[in-house]
Structures are given as C-alpha cells and as structure tokens.
Amino acid sequence: EIAEEAFGCFLFEKGNPVPRPQWPSDATAYDGQKSRKIVAGIKTIVFSAMALEAAAYEFATLQLGERLAKTYLDKLDVVGKWLVIPRLVCGRSLHEDGPAINGLKALVRARNALVHHKSKEWDQTRAHIDAMDAQREKFEQLHVPNAFKTLILLSLELNAVLETDGPLPPFEDSWIHATPRNSLVEQVVHRCREVHRNNW
Numbered sequence: 319e320i321a322e323e324a325f326g327c328f329l330f331e332k333g334n335p336v337p338r339p340q341w342p343s344d345a346t347a348y349d350g351q352k353s354r355k356i357v358a359g360i361k362t363i364v365f366s367a368m369a370l371e372a373a374a375y376e377f378a379t380l381q382l383g384e385r386l387a388k389t390y391l392d393k394l395d396v397v398g399k400w401l402v403i404p405r406l407v408c409g410r411s412l413h414e415d416g417p418a419i420n421g422l423k424a425l426v427r428a429r430n431a432l433v434h435h436k437s438k439e440w441d442q443t444r445a446h447i448d449a450m451d452a453q454r455e456k457f458e459q460l461h462v463p464n465a466f467k468t469l470i471l472l473s474l475e476l477n478a479v480l481e482t483d484g485p486l487p488p489f490e491d492s493w494i495h496a497t498p499r500n501s502l503v504e505q506v507v508h509r510c511r512e513v514h515r516n517n518w
Contacts, residue, residue: 321369324361325466326500331355332458333502359462360432366465367396367429370422370472373485374399380485381407397422400472410479416517418475421468428461463506470510478518 336351374396378387382403394402400422405411412419473486489507499507 321362321365321466321469322500322503324358324365325462325506326503328355328358328362328462329500329502329506331358355458359457362462363425363428363432363465366469367425369469369486370400370425371396374403377407377485378403396426400476404476404479408480412472412475412479413517416475417513418468418471421464421471424461425465425468428457428465466503467506467510470507471514474510474514475518478514 331351331354336348338348339345375387375392378391378399382391391399391403397419400419401411401414469486470489473484473489476484476486477488477490489510491508491511
C-alpha cells in the first residue's frame with residue numbers, strides 16, 4: 319500500500335511538471351516538486367522491494383513450513399526465492415527470462431543502489447554534473463516505474479502459476495477493490511496486464 323501510494327504521487331508529479339524558472343526567478347515551486355518526486359520515487363522502489371521480499375518469505379512459510387523457510391529458503395537472494403519457492407510449492411517456476419523476473423533483477427539493483435549508496439567526491443566539473451543528471455533521469459524514467467510494475471507482474475504471474483491468489487495483492491481485472499485505485503496507477507496496471515498476457 320505504501321509503494322502504491324508513493325507511486326501514485328510520483329506519477330502525479332511527473333505528469334504535472336512545474337516549469338523550471340529562469341534565474342533570478344523564484345525556484346521554490348520547481349525545487350519542491352523535484353523533492354517530492356525524489357521522495358515518492360525512493361519510497362516506491364524501497365517499499366516495492368520490501369513487499370516482494372516479505373511476500374516471498376510469507377509464501378514459503380505458509381506453503382512449506384516455517385522451519386524450511388527460515389533454515390534454507392531465507393538464505394536465498396530475493397530473485398532466487400521467487401524462482402525456487404513456486405517450483406517447490408506447485409512444481410512450476412516463474413519464467414526466468416520473463417518480464418517479472420527481469421524486472422525484479424533491475425529492482426534489486428535499484429534498491430541496493432539506494433540503500434547502500436556510496437558517496438563520491440564532488441569535483442564540480444561539467445562531466446560530474448552531466449553524470450548526476452543522467453542518473454536522475456534513469457531513476458525517474460526506468461527505476462521508479464519498474465519497481466511497481468515488477469510488483470504487479472510478479473503477482474499476475476505467480477497467481478497464473480498457482481491458479482489461485484498468492485501472497486501479493488491481486489491485480490487481475492476480475493478483482494474488485496474496496497477503494498478505487500489511483501487512476502494513474504490503474505493505467506499502469508492495465509499495461510502490465512497486457513504485458514503479462516503477451517508473455518504468458
């Protein structure tokens with residue numbers, strides 16, 4: 319829920335950009351939006367990754383028992399868990415080279431880059447500024463959207479493999495939610511359903 323709410327905020331800010339003012343105009347509104355976008359993006363990535371990690375462990379515990387989950391399966395990395403646990407539970411794995419697992423690999427890299435950030439010496443060169451701008455662009459265009467899309471795609475694929483609801487929130491179009499979903503997030507959910515159908 320935190321990841322979904324943050325992703326909705328991120329999409330809103332991205333879709334309603336505040337124009338960058340020319341110096342010496344006041345840049346408060348522009349800078350405020352930039353900060354909100356960064357915070358919402360970080361929350362989307364970190365909480366999507368947390369949700370997927372927790373769901374994998376919960377799935378293993380409920381289906382295979384706490385002892386097996388804690389002693390053996392919890393030692394796997396999160397990608398390994400999502401590949402191994404469904405196979406142990408129902409004899410079928412998720413597609414190793416499919417969009418859900420590939421998205422998960424990218425999400426883990428993005429999450430690790432955030433939570434294990436390594437600072438670099440500031441050399442004030444144009445190349446350094448360009449590199450930072452490129453990194454920020456990649457964060458907004460790739461990493462943040464991928465985070466929540468991965469959660470959706472993993473849920474859809476796992477539920478298809480299990481032929482029932484798994485440990486993640488369901489995103490199938492037949493599912494009726496108690497509260498309406500953010501319309502911007504709902505558009506992403508629809509696109510993910512198409513990706514899932516085309517790759518299933």
